[in-house]
Amino acid sequence: MLTKRGQTGSDISFASSLLILPLACGWFMGRLLAFGIWLVALGTLAFFAVSQTRSGWWFPEAISTHSGALDGQMKLTLTIVGIAFLLAQLALGYVVWRFRARGAERAHYSEGNTKVEIICAAVTAVVFIGLAITGQRVWIGLHLNQAPAEAVQVEVNAQQFLWYFRYPGADGRFGSTSPKLYNEADTSSGARPGPLGIDAKDPAGKDDVVSQLLVIPAGRPINLTLRAKDVTHDFYVPALRLKQDAVPGLKINLHFTANKEGRYEIACAELCGQLHHQMRAYLEVKAPADYEKWLQDRAPKQ
Amino acid sequence: MFSVRMLALIFLTAALALSLSCGGKKEEATPSSNAGPVWKPTGDEGNITGVISFTGTAPAPRKMEMENDAACAKLGDQFLDDVLVKDGKLQNVFVYVKSGLPQANFETPSTEVTLDQKGCKYVPRILGVQTGQALKITNSDDTNHNIHPTPKLNREWNESQLKGQGPIVKKFAKQETLIPVKCNMHSWMLAYVGVLSHPFYALSAADGAFSIKGLPPGEYELEAWHEKYGAKTLKVKVDAKADAKADFSYDGASAYVPGSLKVQPALVLP
Amino acid sequence: MTEQVHIAHAPTSFIRKYIFSTDHKVIGLQYFFLALVAALTGMVMSLLIRLRLAWPTEQWPLLEQIFPEGFKGGLMQPEFYLALVTMHGTMMVFMVLTTAPQSGFGNYFLPIQIGARDMAFPVLNALSFWITLLSFLVLTASLFVAGGSSLGGWTFYPTLSAIPSTGPGQGLGADLWIISIALFCIASLLGALNFLTTTLNMRAQGMSLMRMPLTCWGWFTTAMIALLAFPVLLAGGILLLLDRNLGTSFFNPGGLSVSGTLIPGGGGSPLLWQHLFWFFGHPEVYIAILPGMGATSHILSNFARKPVFGYRAMVVAMFAIGLLGFFVWGHHMFISGMNPRVAIAFSVLTLVIGVPSAIKTFNWLGTLWGARIRFTSPMLFAIGFVSLFVAGGVTGLVLGQTALDVVFHDTHFVTGHFHLIMGVAAIFGIFAATYYWFPKMFGRMMNEPLGKLHFWLTFIGVYAIFVPFHILGIAGHPRRYADSTGYEFLRALDPLHVFITVAAFATAAAQIVFLFNFFWSLWKGKQASDNPWEATTLEWTIATPPPHDNFGAHEPIVQHGPYEYAVPGAAKDYTMQTEP
Incomplete structure (x- = not known):
C-alpha cells in the first residue's frame, strides 16, 4: 500500500525520464538545492554590489543637510540586513546539503531546544529594536522640530x-x-x-x-x-x-x-x-x- | 473522481470564456432623434450674417507659464488666446440658432470635425459639431495629453492621447452648449465644444464676422456666446431667399468673474 | 489501513454533489479552482504591466485587437496600465492569496485534520463560497464597463477613489470595485466564523489544541485575524460608497476642485480611509502568509522525517504575529501626514514583529537540523518558502524605520519587498500544499520530475524578477508609474526594466509546466495510496480521495502529537496520530 520512501518514482515515458532523472535523485537533489540557494543568495548580494558601481543604479546624489545621517543609517541597516539574509540562506543551504535522507537511517528525534530558542530570540530582539531606535534620530530631526523663523x-x-x-x-x-x-x-x-x-x-x-x-x-x-x-x-x-x-x-x-x-x-x-x-x-x-x-x-x- | 475533474473543467471553461470575451466592443454614441420628418431644403432658404464688435479695453496679452512640461516650454513664448480682439472686433464668438427651428431631424454630416492639440493648446479653441457627427482628436505635440470633456448632459469621458498616438474619434449624443474640454496634464489647455442637433451655427472670424447659411424662413432666437463675456441673445426674422442681419456687441468692462466655476451637484436624483 | 465506510446521505446528483454542495471538501476545491483562475488572470495582467514598463513607446497592434480600448493605436494607455495595476493587486491579494491557502486548503483539510465530519456550519460555508464567486464576477465585470476598471490602486486612497471625475474608471468601475470588496469581506467574515467554531468545537476525541497540526494553527490564527480585520474594511467600503453615491463626506475635506469643477461637501478626512484600510491591510498580509507558514512547517517536518522544532514556540510566534499585526498599520502611513510622533511608536512595533518572524525561521532551520530530508516537490517548495520568506522579510527591517521609509516609501523597493514575502512566498506555500495534498484530493500523484522542474524555474525566476526591483527602488523609482522615460534620474534603469520583463515572461512560461502537470496528473497520474508521503496526521488515515463524510461512523481517537517522526524505539519512523 505504501509507496517507497522519497517518491523518486517517475511515471512519464522513458525518454523524458532520462532527461530529468538526475533531478529525481536524492543525493543530487540535496547538493543541487544547497548550491541553488547559495547561488541565489550570493547572486543577490553580487547584484547589489554591482549596482553600486553603475551610474544611476544606486542612491541618487544627496544634497540636503540631513542626508548624511540618513544615508549613514541606511548603510548600517542595509549591511545588517545583508548579513542576516546571507547567514540565513547559507544556513538553509547547509542543512539541505548535510541532512539528506540516507537509506533507512532515521532522523535525530528532537522536539526543540528552549535555550537555543530564547538566545536566538533575544539576539534578534536586541538587533531589531536597536535598529528601530537608532533609526528615529533622522526622523526626529526632520519632523519633530520647527523650522527656524x-x-x-x-x-x-x-x-x-x-x-x-x-x-x-x-x-x-x-x-x-x-x-x-x-x-x-x-x-x-x-x-x-x-x-x-x-x-x-x-x-x-x-x-x-x-x-x-x-x-x-x-x-x-x-x-x-x-x-x-x-x-x-x-x-x-x-x-x-x-x-x-x-x-x-x-x-x-x-x-x-x-x-x-x-x-x-x-x-x-x-x-x-x-x-x-x-x-x-x-x-x-x-x-x-x-x-x-x-x-x-x-x-x-x- | 470523474466529477471532480468535471469541476476543474467547468472552471477552465469559465476562465476561457472570460478571456475570450475580453475584447469588448466599442459602444457608439447614437444621436437622440427628435420627432418629425428628416429636414430637406426647399430652395427658399435665407442666411444670417453679422459682426461681433467689441468696445472698451481688451486684456493685455498674457504669457503662458509652461515650465512643467519641457516639450511645451521649448515652444517659446505662448500667449493666452481666450480673448482675441482686433480693430474693435471680437473673434471666437460661437453663434447658433437657439430656438425657432421647425420640428425636424437634421441630417448628420459625414464630414469630421478636427480638434488638434498643437503647441500645448487646443486648435481650434472653440468649435461646433452636430450630434452624432465625428469629432476627430489628434495630438501633434511632442508630449502626452489627456482629453477630458466635462459635459452636463452627455457622457463624461477622459482618455489619454500619447505622443505619436493616432487620432481618437468621438461622438456626442445630445445637444449641449458648450462643453468645456480640458487637459489635466496642462491645466491651461481649454477648448469648448458646442454640440447642436442642427447645422445652424458659426464662429466669428478675426474680423468679427460670422454667417449662418441655409435657414428656412422664420423667426429665430439667436445666441452669441463668448467664454469670457458670456451669452447674448437676439430675435432675428429670416425671409425667403434673403439675408438677415444680426450684429452683437460686447463690452470689455462686462466680463464676469473669470474661472470655470461650476459646482457639481451633491446628489443627482433622477 | 483504509476502512471502507458506508457513506450515509451523500448527495448523488451532479449539481447537488459538485455545484451547490455543502461538503467542505467540494467547497475547498471550488475555492481552489477559483483561485487558480484568478491567479492566471492576475498573472496575465502582470505580464501586460511588464510589457508597458519595459517598452513604453512600443506599439502592439495585436494587443489592440484584443483590448481596443486599452491599446489605442497599439499604445498601452496609462489609464489601462493603472487599471491593470489595480486589478492585478486586487485579484492577487483577495482572490488568490486570501482564497487559496485559507478558504481552499483550509476548507478541505481543517475538518479532516482535526477529525471532524464537516465544518461547523456547512450551509454557511457554501454561502461563503458563492458570495466570493459573486465578488470575483463583480470585480471582473468592472473591466468591461465604460471607462474600464478603477485606476485607484488596490489601496484605493480617497479622494482619488471618492470622486468619480478624478479619472477614467473612477465612475462605475470604482463602484464595482467597492461592491466586490464589500462582498468579499462578508464572505470572509462568514468563513472566519466557521473556521473558528469548527476548530474550537469539532475536534475529535484526544485532539487537544496542542495536538493540532501547525496547518490548523495557521488557519485558526488567520480566521481570528480575518474576523477582526475584514469588518473594518467593510465599514470603510460602505462609507466610501456613501461618499461616492449619496453625497456624504466621510473622506472629503471640502474645498476640492477637480478639473476646474468644485466638489461639494466637506468635513471629512482622506486619512480616515488610510487608517481604516491599513487596519485591515496590514493584518491581511498575515492572512495571506500564516496558512503558508503552517503548511511549510507541516511539510518540512513530514519530509525531514523529524518533529517540528519548538512546536509550542511556533504556535506562540504565530499568535504573536497575528496580535502584533493589529498594532503596526501606521507603518504604511509614515509620510501620509499622520502625526510624526505616532510614527515612532509604529516603527518600533514594526521591528518588534520581526522577532516572532525570526523565531519561525530559526525553528524551520532547527527542524531541518539533524533531519533525513526527502527531496520531493512539496518539500522543495517548502524550502523555497523559507528562502523567500527570509529574502522578503529582511527588507522589512529597512522599510519599518521611519527615516528610511522616507526614501523608500512608494518606490519599487516596496514592490520588491511585498512581492517576495506576501506574493511569491505565499504562492510557494500554495504550491507546496498543492503538490503535497494533490494525491489526497484527487487520488493521483503529480509527476515528480515535472514538479522539480517547475520548482527550479520558478525559484530562480522569482529571484530574478524581484531582486532588481529593490535596485529600482534604491535608485528612487516610484511605484505605479506607467512610464519612467520622462525622468532623467530614471533613464539608466531602462535595461533593468527589460531584464525584469524578460524574467517575468520566462517565469510565467514555467507555470505552464505546473498547469500541464496538474491537469495531466488529474487524468493520467499514478494512482495514489492512502498515505504516500508516510505522514502522521489524520487526513492520511482515511481513504484517498476521502469519502463524503470523511471518517464515516468511525470517529478517530487521537493518541499522539502531530509530528511524531523518528520516535526512538518505534517500529517505523513515523507514528500516526491515531496509532495506539
Missing part, C-alpha cells in the same frame, strides 16, 4: 498633474486663497486669482509670486507648506531624501536645507490619476544672491 517660506500646491509653488513676496505673508476663485486656464505670471485662487482684494497677496519651478537658495533653511487641490499627491525629491504626501484639506509642513546648487527633479510619489507618472517639476538650488534676483524678476508688476 528665518526659513524661506514656500507653499507647494499639488493638483492633477502639476505643481505650483508660491512665495509670499516682500511682505512675507501669503495672500488668502479660495477654491471658488480657481482659474485653471490662466497660468500667466502674476495672474490673479490664477490657478491658486489668490484673492485680488487681499493686499497680502499682491506681491505673491507663483511659479512652476521650485527655486530655493542654497544653505538656507526652507519651510514648505504642502497643499493639494483635488487628490492626494506626494512631494518627492530623491536628491533631497525627502518625500511627503500633500493631502487635500491638510497643510503639512516640511523643512530642510539644501547645500548644493543645481537642477533636480521633483516627482509625485502617490498615485494621483492617469498621468501620475508625468507629474514632474524641477527644483533649482541657486546661490542666495541669484535666488533673490530670480524672485525680484518674478515679482508681479504693481
